[in-house]
Amino acid sequence: MSRYRQTLADHTYEFDGLAEVMAKATPLRSGDVLAGCAAHTDAERVAAQWILADIPLRTFLTEHLIDPEVDEVSRLILDAHDATAFAEISTLTVGGLRDWLLECVTRSDAAARLRTVGPGLSAEMVAAVSKLMRNQDLIAVARACEVTSRFRTTIGQPGRLATRLQPNHPTDDPRGVSAAILDGLLLGAGDAVIGINPASDSARATGDLLRLVDEIRTRYEIPTQSCVLSHVTTTIELCEAGAPVDLVFQSIAGSQAANEGFGVNLAVLQEGMEAGRSLGRGTIGDQVMYFETGQGSALSADAHRGIGGVPIDQQTLEVRAYAVARAFDPFLVNTVVGFIGPEYLYDGKQIMRAGLEDHFCAKLMGLPMGIDVCYTNHAEADQDDMDSLLTLLGVAGAAFVIAVPGADDVMLGYQSLSFHDVLYARRTLGLRPAPEFEQWLVRQGMSDADGRVQPLDIDRSALRGLGASA
Template structure:
């Protein structure tokens, strides 16, 4: 395996596949901060030329973290579906990219080999693609999952209502949730980021949300995004938990910083399947985001795109109902501006779908990043065109607890209208019954909170 390329008489040599992956990555402020980025555009092109000729088998044999020292590497390797891997292992990254882009390569074909792909394969392919390439393949790669409704079907785009409150005031949370529902949002989940991470507060919020969804016969699911151990304790207190949540990292040390491990997540998944009222079979919810490993000094010299893909390799073990990248939330140290945030969102969506998980996105930015509202709105339309499973939705797109800019309740029906998308079939029927939505347009009770008891 020759890790060198000559451009204009200058030979660029790389010490490892890890270095090739890092230097082939699109320019990201986080990779610069980590000291792993290409020196300039020419070195980036040289790394991509090398990467295009690396085989998928060589990528499997050279993960960015060794099998012996990282449990995420071990999980991916031990869970890999060998027949699917055997069908594609001989391809180079360049050939695999071309195969994905062929019109004859359907979503069903991609789904059939997804469990034979390692995260490094998905990340490597991503680095050779333009933004339109990422959208084209992402739109084909459908992943259909079921909880209390059915996510990921063709022509559908769902949303998470995020009714956060800075003091976890239950009535404030319910007011926000009712408003979002009245605009046709919330079919993915009604998910609250809690201010107080206790089992009792988690239970109380879940019970209040459950009462609203049961009373109004709303085909969705509820979630409080407290730590997984807190949610396990809340289950023991009788909380009616629709989905169980946890943030994930792509390295063992990154997950240790989150206070989790593979064995803990296995235990949580088993407990959730036993105790949730959700119909299922998909009952887990995970969030990720490029740069999280670097923020906890757990990146081990790997680039943030590859580490993000490893989060998805971790997530797919649990057949989740929802996974989303909180793409601009960690800050400009990792994704500096609108162009980088847009690129990262399309990369993450592509990699997650390719690896076989239902991929959503929190299209967002923090207020010290160089991104504007117009750029954010364009990103939402790009993601909708790329077949994103769900986006966030919150009052005026401004999270009053987490202090960042995201997607508003009004944005969801706007994007659906632009692209001809609908919510999940079950939720669509409920909206029609309530007079909130009427076919492809707002109904007589659109935006009327009083329709939700």
């Protein structure tokens, strides 16, 4: 294990290994304090960042944070590393990579260059460079990254902001779910996915919700995709039974131990992808996987330690989860940025920083990245903080955000975005829905040719019985 030293103002700071440098260089967040790996002072953080800036990128290919002999995520990161893509930046340090990225975004071919280099960047390299970047740096580089994905709609194109319409209900009542779907559709939401967190993970309950959404989608010929966010093994069972599964969902994390806490491993995720693709339900693409992540998930499962039991900071572990997602060519990925609570991201400032980090890191790694802009009621945050983060993410080119009726998820008990919030972001920033969905909105008279959602006279009789079969 390497030992690192840096002297500032006649005081020498010492760090045992790359994991400690990475943790101490991370902007302050409560989860790292809880894990015992945060810098004790701002001066110590600066010293760690100074050291990190001078570490060669090649170091991350030989000095491991979690032993690849015992962790399949570490093995995946090493096996998937593209040496050819890495060649252009292989002589750089972490600080040199930051400079290269910021120079890159000034060029007309920025998107192509970033796309070419992406496979050569390991999760740890990307996490490391993000720790040296200001918020505006994270926004500028993320905006220059262009990542698209396709199933029935196209997600991630420049100038577009899609939405996951999240019609959760505490009892999975089909009338409540249907009402929330209608509310979202009338306000232009649902182009990324109509995605339900079920109150029950049973195959029967999941199947009922899948059939409900599929009935709505097919009856009104809506170009979107559905997903019921049950465990991947439940979805595999439903695929084998011929249920109308569009996307295969799973929460993932950045260590093998944390993924085991979710009841999955890489082999199970591969099985899920193959099961989803076997149904052939995509019309313009076959990217069937949908992953959710979130800073603090490994720590909350006590699965955040690396070699010698050294704690790994939560942001680095989060980016390692993106390496897992990248291996399965997903249609959607999103971080649920403030969902776990203030023990991991204490206040609005920490939530905003984490959201920008997660978005930057995932897009740089080639993922169609969205954000659940959210917080729990006991965090030191409010809807003004979410307004700010939504605006910043819109500027940064986020692929999609999650929206719920009234910004209040009555099933999961946390605060997110409303459908009206998405209208604000689209109108203020000049963003539009996914193109296939936008055309459907125009055909229904729900949007004008410029993408502005407008009032619609509804034939209430046509809605009678909707959801009754569920």
